[in-house]
Amino acid sequence: MHDDEPPNLTLTPIGILHTPFPDRVSTPRQPHAAGGAEGRIELFPGRGLEHAVMDLEEWEYIWVLFWFHLNSSWRPKVLPPRSSGKRRGVFGTRSPHRPNPIGLSLVRLVSVDGLVLHVRDVDMIDKSPVFDIKPYLPYAEARTSARTGWIENLAPTNDAPPADPEPGFTVSWSAEAMQRAAFLRDELHIDITSPIERTLQLGPQPHPYRRIRIEPDGTRRLAHKDWRAWFSVDGRHVTIITIDTGYREKDLATSCDVAIEPHRVFVEKFGRAKQPGGC
Known part of the structure; x- marks a missing residue:
């Protein structure tokens, strides 16, 4: 030294x-x-x-x-x-x-x-x-009047920007997505509802940290761990359309990884989701 x-x-x-x-x-x-x-x-x-x-x-x-x-x-x-x-x-x-x-x-x-x-x-x-x-x-x-740097540029123009300056998105679930998420929670003890909602409330734009992407056919997909959620956007409202496993058919059929077992149970219950925009 x-x-x-x-x-x-x-x-x-x-x-x-x-x-x-x-x-x-x-x-x-x-x-x-x-x-x-x-x-x-x-x-x-x-x-x-x-x-x-x-x-x-x-x-x-x-x-x-x-x-x-x-x-x-x-x-x-x-x-x-x-x-x-x-x-x-x-x-x-x-x-x-x-x-x-x-x-x-x-x-x-x-x-x-x-x-x-x-x-x-x-x-x-x-x-x-x-x-x-x-x-x-x-x-x-507490310094409520303190400047908040680059975050101030995200706030709507007013005299007192809110503490969380970018207006959040509202999130709702289709009946199909809700049924699948409930099965994961109640039968497999996997909660994807809260983290998916938290992520999409920040915004549905493609973002590497949020693992959001727009597919070539224009559909939007969010990856949460090994699960996938397809969703649509209307203004500042997000609708989750369906939920599916992120594993390929080959992996579901042949892998010995114990982490895949909940995904097999899920697919046996619901089959593979028909992705929005798909045939």
Whole structure:
């Protein structure tokens, strides 16, 4: 190490997050988009943290400093969900792809049970390491008149742009799509409804991070993990037309991968979906 190089720092997690979101695809983009998702922070025993949480329960909101533990690299420029296709410098965004993948989220504190903090509005991936917890001070930290950079250009012209400046899209399901999604949820314990709606509410335009594409015949398709949703757009309303597996017939017939089994059950129940625009 050269004399002018800063020393490496060592951070030790104080606990771990448990949330309903096992991966990046399932995770909401911000706490307010989490729809009241509940989680808990389990602090590690034997470190005196029982005393550290005293007086915490009196606060309604807390800041959670955590680690994006699934990240292995960072990107100087990123493509945020609301950036309308333009890449932005990572420091001008809240992207997780940072030089030091440290996350900061504001969550509602529900209760404190010993070393377990029950929280709501979580937007973190399950098993994220926690570094610190701080109370949220509205009088010191809320700046409602602060400029919001490039996001202001996405807002409609008015005196007080909304907190989430780009008007969202509404999403509805056809009877066929609803039936298929309900089968996945009730029989196979696979919830695709919430993540698909969250993604399409951001916008139905082709976007690599959202895995949306327009097929050669003009139909629109969203990929969520190994599932596919075809949809149509009318103004600012999106209608999900049908749901299908993303696996090919050959894979369904011959693969020994256990992850394919729910897809086989799904196809046995419904057959392959007739894709919009197809023959």
